[in-house]
Amino acid sequence: MDDAKGLALAIEEAKIGYQEGGVPIGAALIAADGRVLGRGHNMRVQNGNPILHGETSCLQNAGRLPSSAYQGSTMYTTLSPCDMCTGACLLYGVARVVVGENKTFLGGEAYLKQRGVEVVVLDSAECKDLMDKFIAEKPEIWNEDIGVEERVYSKEKH
Ligand SMILES: [Zn+2]
Numbered sequence: 001m002d003d004a005k006g007l008a009l010a011i012e013e014a015k016i017g018y019q020e021g022g023v024p025i026g027a028a029l030i031a032a033d034g035r036v037l038g039r040g041h042n043m044r045v046q047n048g049n050p051i052l053h054g055e056t057s058c059l060q061n062a063g064r065l066p067s068s069a070y071q072g073s074t075m076y077t078t079l080s081p082c083d084m085c086t087g088a089c090l091l092y093g094v095a096r097v098v099v100g101e102n103k104t105f106l107g108g109e110a111y112l113k114q115r116g117v118e119v120v121v122l123d124s125a126e127c128k129d130l131m132d133k134f135i136a137e138k139p140e141i142w143n144e145d146i147g148v149e150e151r152v153y154s155k156e157k158h
Contacts, residue, residue, distance in 0.1 A: 001034045003098050006076040007122055009039055010100065013054065014078045014130055017041035023145050024130045025054035025079050029062050029094070032072025038062025044145050053145070054078065055085035059092065070094055078127040080107040082146060083155065090115055100127030104135070105146065106154040 006028055013026025023042040031037050040057030043049050052060065055077050070092045075081075078100035081089065086108025089097055096118040102109065109119045135142045135151075143151055 001030045001074070003074075003076075003120060003122065006030050006074060006098060007078070007100055007124060007127075009036065010054070010076040010078045011124070011126060011130075013039050013041040013058075014127070017043075017046075017054075018130060018134060020046050022046045023141060024134050025077070027054035027058035027075060027077040029058050030074045030076065031069060032095075037065065037069060037073065042145065045141060050145075051084065053082060053085050055081055056088055059088055067093060074098055076100075078124070079131060080105055080109055080121075081112075082107045086111055089117065096120065098122065100124040101131070103128055104131040105152075106156070110156070 009028035010026040014024040017026060018024035022045040026041040028039040029037040038058045038061040040061045042054050043052035043057050055075055072095050074096040075089050075094045076098045080099050080102035097112055098120045100122055101124050102121055112119050
């Protein structure tokens with residue numbers, strides 16, 4: 001699948017999340033042959049669930065799959081994946097992670113690359129604008145979602 005099309009699915013999910021009053025981060029998992037295996041969005045607010053981020057929600061919605069299903073797959077996500085979602089992508093052997101933007105938050109991209117995962121950042125203004133709007137409206141929910149008291153850009157030590 002074309003990366004712009006894959007990201008568009010993730011953005012659709014992020015917008016659904018925003019409309020539900022949640023954290024507007026969405027994801028879509030696309031198989032090597034282009035099939036949509038799953039899609040989802042952050043459900044922290046909606047379900048009171050701290051582990052359903054965009055990517056983990058997407059993996060949950062994709063359901064139980066044989067490991068071969070993840071081979072050559074691409075995880076499209078509207079925002080740079082946090083440590084938890086980075087780990088989930090590594091665990092299942094996702095081959096590529098395509099990121100909408102990493103200006104709001106920089107997650108585990110370096111670790112993904114170190115582990116042989118291809119990382120592509122599309123610098124999507126649409127993704128960043130959605131996060132800017134959400135963080136301006138509900139800064140405390142964003143901080144809670146990434147496990148901090150005050151806003152940080154990255155959890156990596158510099
Ligand atoms: Zn995450």
